[in-house]
Amino acid sequence: MPARPEFPAGLALDAHKQQATGLPIVELAPPAQVVLALDQGSGSTAQPVVAVGARVAIGTLVARAEDATAAAIHAPIAGIVIAIESRAAAAEGGHGVCIVIEGDGTATLDASIRPVPDLGTLDPAELVHRLRDAGIAGLGGAAFPTATKLAAARASGAQLLLLNGAECEPWICCDDLLMRSSAAEVVLGARILQHALGAARCVIAVEDDKPEAIAALRAALDGWDEAALSVAVVPAVYPQGAERQLVTAVTGSEVPSGSLPAQAGVLCQNVATAAAVARWARDGAPTMARIVTVTGSGVARPCNVRALLGTPLAALIDAAGGYQGKPLRLIAGGSMTGRALASDEVGLTKAMNCILVATSEDLGGSRGRREMPCIRCGDCAAVCPAGLLPQMLHRATLADDLQSMRRLGAHDCIDCGLCDYVCPSQIPLASRFRAARQTLRIADESARRANAAKASYERREQRQRAAAAAEQLALDTVRSRAGQDREAAAGRVGGTD
Amino acid sequence: MNPQAIGAAVAVAAVLATVIGLALGWAAARLVPDADPLVARIDALLPQTQCGQCQFPGCRPYALAIARGEADIDRCPPGGDATARALAALLDRPARPANPAYGVSKLAQVAWIDEERCIGCARCLPACPVDAIVGAARQTHTVIADQCTGCELCLPPCPVDCIELRPAPALLAGRYSMHRAA
Numbered sequence: 001m002p003a004r005p006e007f008p009a010g011l012a013l014d015a016h017k018q019q020a021t022g023l024p025i026v027e028l029a030p031p032a033q034v035v036l037a038l039d040q041g042s043g044s045t046a047q048p049v050v051a052v053g054a055r056v057a058i059g060t061l062v063a064r065a066e067d068a069t070a071a072a073i074h075a076p077i078a079g080i081v082i083a084i085e086s087r088a089a090a091a092e093g094g095h096g097v098c099i100v101i102e103g104d105g106t107a108t109l110d111a112s113i114r115p116v117p118d119l120g121t122l123d124p125a126e127l128v129h130r131l132r133d134a135g136i137a138g139l140g141g142a143a144f145p146t147a148t149k150l151a152a153a154r155a156s157g158a159q160l161l162l163l164n165g166a167e168c169e170p171w172i173c174c175d176d177l178l179m180r181s182s183a184a185e186v187v188l189g190a191r192i193l194q195h196a197l198g199a200a201r202c203v204i205a206v207e208d209d210k211p212e213a214i215a216a217l218r219a220a221l222d223g224w225d226e227a228a229l230s231v232a233v234v235p236a237v238y239p240q241g242a243e244r245q246l247v248t249a250v251t252g253s254e255v256p257s258g259s260l261p262a263q264a265g266v267l268c269q270n271v272a273t274a275a276a277v278a279r280w281a282r283d284g285a286p287t288m289a290r291i292v293t294v295t296g297s298g299v300a301r302p303c304n305v306r307a308l309l310g311t312p313l314a315a316l317i318d319a320a321g322g323y324q325g326k327p328l329r330l331i332a333g334g335s336m337t338g339r340a341l342a343s344d345e346v347g348l349t350k351a352m353n354c355i356l357v358a359t360s361e362d363l364g365g366s367r368g369r370r371e372m373p374c375i376r377c378g379d380c381a382a383v384c385p386a387g388l389l390p391q392m393l394h395r396a397t398l399a400d401d402l403q404s405m406r407r408l409g410a411h412d413c414i415d416c417g418l419c420d421y422v423c424p425s426q427i428p429l430a431s432r433f434r435a436a437r438q439t440l441r442i443a444d445e446s447a448r449r450a451n452a453a454k455a456s457y458e459r460r461e462q463r464q465r466a467a468a469a470a471e472q473l474a475l476d477t478v479r480s481r482a483g484q485d486r487e488a489a490a491g492r493v494g495g496t497d
Numbered sequence: 498m499n500p501q502a503i504g505a506a507v508a509v510a511a512v513l514a515t516v517i518g519l520a521l522g523w524a525a526a527r528l529v530p531d532a533d534p535l536v537a538r539i540d541a542l543l544p545q546t547q548c549g550q551c552q553f554p555g556c557r558p559y560a561l562a563i564a565r566g567e568a569d570i571d572r573c574p575p576g577g578d579a580t581a582r583a584l585a586a587l588l589d590r591p592a593r594p595a596n597p598a599y600g601v602s603k604l605a606q607v608a609w610i611d612e613e614r615c616i617g618c619a620r621c622l623p624a625c626p627v628d629a630i631v632g633a634a635r636q637t638h639t640v641i642a643d644q645c646t647g648c649e650l651c652l653p654p655c656p657v658d659c660i661e662l663r664p665a666p667a668l669l670a671g672r673y674s675m676h677r678a679a
Contacts, residue, residue, distance in 0.1 A: 449643070449644075449646070450545040452627075452644060453545040453546065453547060453627045453644065454556070456627040456628045456644060457555055457557075457626050458557075459628070
C-alpha cells in the first residue's frame, strides 16, 4: 500500500465522542408540532407552497426550491399548517421564517410517496432530477442540495464518488452510529449516487477512531469489487472531514483555490446523505428525519436520536435525559464550528448533526477570558489546514484592507476554528475571517452594481448626445433652408428694383 | 555610380517607409492612451449612483471636475467618508470626511413603484440616470431593482408620489455605503 497522502497541518483534538457512542440510537416519537425553517441550513430559503390552514400528509411538499442552493421541504407529520411566520431559528439574527404544522395524530401518507421502481434502469439525469424533488440535501452539516452538487460534478465529468464518514469534529458521532447500524443503507446509497454520477469508483472514508463503523462497512461491502467500492481509513486529525482536506487525504491532490472538488473530479457526499438516498429509493420518502447527536456535559444521558425534521430541540434534549448541571450554551454543531442558538424552541433542520449542550468546562473554560493582542507566535499558521497565515490575515482584517484580505486567502478559510483553538491570546480569529468574507462579498457585489450603473449611465449619455446632435442637424437644415428662401426672396426683390 | 545599387537603395528605402508607415498608422489608431487616465481612476472610486448630489450631473463629470481641481473631494454622500478617504489617498491630499452640506450617507436602497398608484405618465423614465425604470405612456412602470442605484432622482418628477425607496437586496442592506474601494 502506498504511503497515505495527507493534508497539511490540522490537530488531533479531544474527541469527546465516547459519551454518546455507548447507547443505541433513540427513535423519537413524532412530536405534536413541527417547526420547519425555510432555511434548512444552506443559507438560502425555500419558498412555501402551502397556505396557513392547509391540510398536509406525511411527505407533502410544503416548500419548493426556487434556486439551486435551497432544497425542497416536505411535511414530516400529517396535520394542519397553523402558521408561516418568523420564529426562533438557527439563522443569523436568531430568527427565520418557519412553517409550523400541528399534527393530527394520524399517519396519513401523501399520495406521492411510492417506492421508486426500476431504479437501476433510470436515466442518471432523471435520477438527479428526482433527488432534487425529494429534497435530498447534505446531512453532514451544510444542507446543500445533493442534486445541485451532483449536476455540477456530472458536468465536469467527476470520476470519483467520495463518501465522507470522517466525522472529525469533537462531540459529533451521529455518522459513526449510522455506519455501525445501517452500513447496508450507506452502501446502497453509495451505489445509487455512483449510478447518478456515472463514476467508476467510490471510496468511503472513515477516521481510524471508529473501528466498529469500519468493520460494519467492510462486512456490508463483502463481495463487492474492491476497485469500484472500497473503504479508506484516514487518521483521526481535525479537520479531516472538511471536504477539501478529505479529498487531499484520499486522492493526494489538492483542490485548487477558487475551484470546487467537483472540478477536480471528485464528488463528496456525507454517509448520512447516502443513507437518505437509500431510504428514498426504498420507500419513496423524501428527507423528513435525521440522526442527531445530543451531547455535552449539560445533558444527563448523551445519545444519538433519530428525529423528524422540525422537532423542537427541547424534545431532543428530553430524549437525552434533560438538562443537568449548569449548561452555558446551546450549540448546533460541534464545539469547533457549531453556532450558538438562542432558544431550544428551534426546530431540527437538515443541517443539524449535533446539539451540544455545553458547560463552561466543555468550552475550555473560555468564559471570562479576554482577547489580548497578537504576539506573532505563529501557532495559528502551524495548524491551519488551508495553509493560510491567520495572523497576517487578522492584521488585514483589523486594517479593513480588502486587497490584503484577498491576497492572504480569506476565501480559502474553511472556518474550522483551529486558529481560535490554539491562539494563546484568545483572539476570535475564525469569526473575524467570517466577517471578512462577508465584507469581501459585499464589496464584490457593490463593484458589480457600480460597473453596471456606470455602463448604463454611459449608454444613456451617448444616446442623449446622439439625440441632441440629430436635433441640431434638423435645426440647421431648417435654418439654412430658411436662409436660402430669404436670399431668393431678396433676389426677387432686387430683380424688380 | 552603379544604377543597380541606386535602384536597390531606393527599393529598400521604399519598403522600409511602407512598413514603418503602416506600423505607425496602426499604433496611432490602436495604442492611444485614455483621454485622461486620472479621470478614469477617480471615476473608479466613485459609487456610480449618478445621483448628482455633488452638484455635477453624474459621477464622471464630478471626476472630471476633481481632476481639473474645480471641485473638492468631499462632495459624495453615497460614497461617504470611505470614498473621500480613498480619493484623498489617490490624489495625495489630506484626508477629510464627506461634507454633510451635500447630503448624508444613507443605507443602501432601491426605488420601488407602487403599481396600484402609478398612472403611467412616463415622467420618471427620463429622470433615471441608469435606465433602471421600465415603462411606457399609459402603461404601469416598474423598477429593475438590480440596476437601480437608489439615487432618488425619480422622486421629484412623479406627480402622484407612487415611488418609494426600500432597503437594497439582502447582501447590501444594512450597509451605509453601496461602494467600497476594493
